[in-house]
Amino acid sequence: MKKRILVTCAFPYANGSLHIGHFLEHIQADIWVRYKKMRGHEVWFICADDAHGTPIMLKSQSLKMSPESFISDIYKDHVNDLEKFNINYDNYYSTHSSENSYFLKKIYHILDKKGLIQTRNIFQLFDNTKRVFLPDRFVKGACPICHTKDQYGDHCEVCGSSYSAVELIKPVSMLSGNCPILKKSLHFFFNLPYFESMLRSWVMSGVLQASVVKKLDEWFKLGLREWDISRDSPYFGFNIPGFLDKYFYVWLDAPIGYISTFKNLCTQRNNLNFLDFWKKNSECELYQFIGKDIVYFHSLFWPSILEASNFRKPTKIFVHGHVTINGLKLSKSRGDCILAKNWIKNLDSDSLRYYYASKLSSKIQDIEVNAKHFLYKINSDVVNKIVNLASRVSSFINIYFNNELSSRIDDLALYKRFVTSSSYIEKMLENCEFNSAISMVISLADIANSYVDNKKPWNLTKNIKNSNTLHDICTTVLNLFRILMTWLKPVMPDLAKNSEKFLNIKLEWANICIPLLNHKISIFKALRHRIEDKQIKFLLPNNFE
Numbered sequence: 024m025k026k027r028i029l030v031t032c033a034f035p036y037a038n039g040s041l042h043i044g045h046f047l048e049h050i051q052a053d054i055w056v057r058y059k060k061m062r063g064h065e066v067w068f069i070c071a072d073d074a075h076g077t078p079i080m081l082k083s084q085s086l087k088m089s090p091e092s093f094i095s096d097i098y099k100d101h102v103n104d105l106e107k108f109n110i111n112y113d114n115y116y117s118t119h120s121s122e123n124s125y126f127l128k129k130i131y132h133i134l135d136k137k138g139l140i141q142t143r144n145i146f147q148l149f150d151n152t153k154r155v156f157l158p159d160r161f162v163k164g165a166c167p168i169c170h171t172k173d174q175y176g177d178h179c180e181v182c183g184s185s186y187s188a189v190e191l192i193k194p195v196s197m198l199s200g201n202c203p204i205l206k207k208s209l210h211f212f213f214n215l216p217y218f219e220s221m222l223r224s225w226v227m228s229g230v231l232q233a234s235v236v237k238k239l240d241e242w243f244k245l246g247l248r249e250w251d252i253s254r255d256s257p258y259f260g261f262n263i264p265g266f267l268d269k270y271f272y273v274w275l276d277a278p279i280g281y282i283s284t285f286k287n288l289c290t291q292r293n294n295l296n297f298l299d300f301w302k303k304n305s306e307c308e309l310y311q312f313i314g315k316d317i318v319y320f321h322s323l324f325w326p327s328i329l330e331a332s333n334f335r336k337p338t339k340i341f342v343h344g345h346v347t348i349n350g351l352k353l354s355k356s357r358g359d360c361i362l363a364k365n366w367i368k369n370l371d372s373d374s375l376r377y378y379y380a381s382k383l384s385s386k387i388q389d390i391e392v393n394a395k396h397f398l399y400k401i402n403s404d405v406v407n408k409i410v411n412l413a414s415r416v417s418s419f420i421n422i423y424f425n426n427e428l429s430s431r432i433d434d435l436a437l438y439k440r441f442v443t444s445s446s447y448i449e450k451m452l453e454n455c456e457f458n459s460a461i462s463m464v465i466s467l468a469d470i471a472n473s474y475v476d477n478k479k480p481w482n483l484t485k486n487i488k489n490s491n492t493l494h495d496i497c498t499t500v501l502n503l504f505r506i507l508m509t510w511l512k513p514v515m516p517d518l519a520k521n522s523e524k525f526l527n528i529k530l531e532w533a534n535i536c537i538p539l540l541n542h543k544i545s546i547f548k549a550l551r552h553r554i555e556d557k558q559i560k561f562l563l564p565n566n567f568e
């Protein structure tokens with residue numbers, strides 16, 4: 024049955040260029056979206072820049088720019104990189120938008136009216152040298168839960184707990200290097216504990232991977248706490264109505280950006296109705312891809328806000344691990360960073376997409392980028408096994424058969440074996456078990472190559488009597504190649520495009536079971552190149568940018 028699906032990725036923070044760690048998520052979601060579209064579903068894919076908060080304000084100040092023009096430059100930079108990796112968003116927007124301000128204030132009024140917001144004076148970390156309240160990312164200390172040193176003020180990257188910066192053990196301001204003081208200020212709190220029983224049953228309804236459910240259980244045991252949704256001036260964000268020097272915390276307006284980005288898309292498309300997707304009990308599906316570092320926000324605060332304001336909740340949240348280099352999370356705030364644009368300068372987008380797909384599963388595991396392993400995977404799997412399969416037989420079709428495929432498949436059993444494997448690959452793609460799908464594709468490519476090795480078509484050119492057999496064998500191989508490339512189309516759109524040009528067809532899921540016969544193909548041209556050693560030099564330690 025055709026489904027109507029909205030898919031989101033977590034919003035990149037607009038304080039710098041995207042690195043290949045960010046692309047794990049965009050690529051994972053884009054593969055899934057392309058797959059679902061190929062299966063005939065109506066899929067809308069959205070994302071936006073997360074454009075508010077103190078870090079952006081401080082960065083724009085240091086560059087002597089207004090925050091508005093700073094985020095506008097970053098926006099262009101992000102969109103440019105996303106396009107280079109073939110991430111096919113229907114709308115890539117910004118949280119600094121009129122729609123987001125509208126929904127944020129609307130939701131705030133509903134929460135306030137329902138008595139879910141309370142104000143009280145609290146003490147916060149204040150950098151007395153720089154005269155600012157410290158944002159979470161500008162203070163570090165030991166995690167109050169697991170005691171790991173060097174953690175940010177909002178959550179611990181080791182145990183995943185979320186906490187308030189004042190709870191950090193031995194905090195240090197990253198702006199001045201001094202120990203911050205505690206300063207009193209009026210803050211606004213959202214009553215998260217009120218939603219505990221709703222959250223407990225929502226969490227158990229299959230929306231999250233098993234290990235995330237386990238993590239949430241730990242958080243429930245520790246007890247849910249009220250959430251501070253306000254920040255003091257100076258701040259770059261949306262003002263709290265009636266309080267000139269108070270702003271909404273960026274983490275409140277960022278997820279509301281999912282709603283406003285879709286609303287903005289609706290204004291661009293006639294056939295799209297906002298409430299169809301966002302009303303309570305909507306029959307449309309909402310799939311959200313996020314990293315493991317932001318589970319707390321998306322699995323506790325976000326569904327509670329949606330519940331309170333009468334919007335639908337996500338159908339499923341897919342959580343992924345982090346891309347690491349030498350075991351450390353790739354991060355724009357830290358030194359170890361491979362920028363996406365640097366990747367594109369040296370390599371191509373399909374290669375990163377394939378590499379990630381070959382490692383991604385539904386388990387929340389970190390993915391270590393290893394240059395040598397990457398080179399091996401692309402050259403051995405994609406070039407030697409997939410592309411080579413087509414190149415091994417295409418010249419025969421081009422030279423001896425006027426570019427025309429024959430009227431029959433030589434090995435129907437083999438062809439059928441490929442067709443029946445499709446249901447396994449479908450299941451794996453559907454469940455984001457991309458590594459299993461890729462393993463199956465590659466083992467079938469091995470079988471197809473063994474078939475060529477056994478049939479030795481190059482020996483059949485010597486005798487004209489063999490011509491029908493040669494024709495049927497080459498046609499079989501190109502049909503197997505066509506199936507392999509149909510499965511890989513969501514993963515490697517550039518290679519798929521070149522394969523479509525070569526085969527002179529559109530690669531469609533529905534055609535997997537129908538052999539391509541009596542059909543004219545094009546002259547074979549290299550569909551993609553091998554990766555040379557010199558191209559991966561920038562991935563080796565000490566060469567990061």
Ligand SMILES: Nc1ncnc2c1ncn2[C@@H]1O[C@H](COP(=O)(O)OP(=O)(O)OP(=O)(O)O)[C@@H](O)[C@H]1O
Nearest residue numbers: 033034035036044045313314345346353354355356
């Ligand atoms: N190294 C990484 N591997 C996988 N996902 C990442 C990585 N870094 C960021 N992300 C994901 O990108 C999304 C949002 O990007 P955002 O810019 O807020 O990341 P961030 O963690 O602040 O990045 P950074 O540490 O580089 O400043 C989140 O889902 C986050 O998990």
Ligand SMILES: [Zn+2]
Nearest residue numbers: 166169179182
């Ligand atoms: Zn911890």
